[in-house]
Amino acid sequence: MRRVLCREFGPTDRLELVEEPDPVPGPGQVVVAVEAAGASFVDALIVRGGYQLRPELPFTPGTAVAGRIAAVGEGVDKRFGGCRVAALMMGFGAYASHVVVPAEDVAPLSEDVDAALAATALESYSTLLFATTHRVPITAGERVVVLGAGGGIGLAAVDVAHGLGARVLAVASSEDKRRAAREAGAEHAIGYDGLKDGIRAHTDGGADIVIDPVGGDAAEQALRALRPFGRYAVLGFTAGEIPRLPANRVLIGNRTVVGVDWGDWARTSPAAATALVSDLLARTDRGELHPPSPARHPLEEAGAVLARFAERAVTGKIALIP
Incomplete structure (x- = not known):
């Protein structure tokens, strides 16, 4: 097997591609031959040591894979061998040609759904489905x-909100990203200049909901536009900046600020998280969700891909292909 290894937190160009013996599944586990792994901005933060979770070194980045079961461990139905699956790996390790996953954590993947599309949709769409079913209906x-409507999370938010019948205003930093958001279902798309007034002008006086994966200077303006x-x-x-939202602006107008931490929920409720992933993949197969087709890069380009995410130079999603 091949896998990407991070030996120390820092620049992404220090990542190594190593070869090791193929893994063997333990009891209750399966080995997935990875067809695609999802890459993300959060992966770049983790490698650089800038995320709230710091895995024990050395580690392999990545949390989302799609592929085919290559081996099953003791206690796992042998008929699962060869089945197409997708999985979120909350302990990291997705940037590899083969991964070991608890059998209960894999979700069935239709032969009709592209592996790269599935892998890149897992994190972003899982976050939005969790948000709209548990936190902000x-x-x-x-x-x-x-906000940040041209990135992976933002495009998923536009798609999910549009599918629920909302009238979506996308906010993004470039015309390419705004175009992608409109194609995903946004009614209007604007930039960040004069954000509070821009939101009010395009929402008949104020927004019902702001979905913010960005933070920074835009946060308070968007809050004031609710x-x-x-x-x-x-x-x-x-x-890169955690905003300090003024509490008086939350009080005025009876506004609510809601935290959406999909990762923490998934780690503490793994069975529910796997069920949500299964629902996501089934809805994608039925055409109810519309994840964008990702760009594809070989596994050895993982460092360069994460550098682009860190520079906020990515529109949409990127899959790593082992």
């Missing part, structure tokens, strides 16, 4: 603003 007709009883969903801080 969206009602048809509501005005939903998505209408009474509006909800502000905090998904992350890709801008």
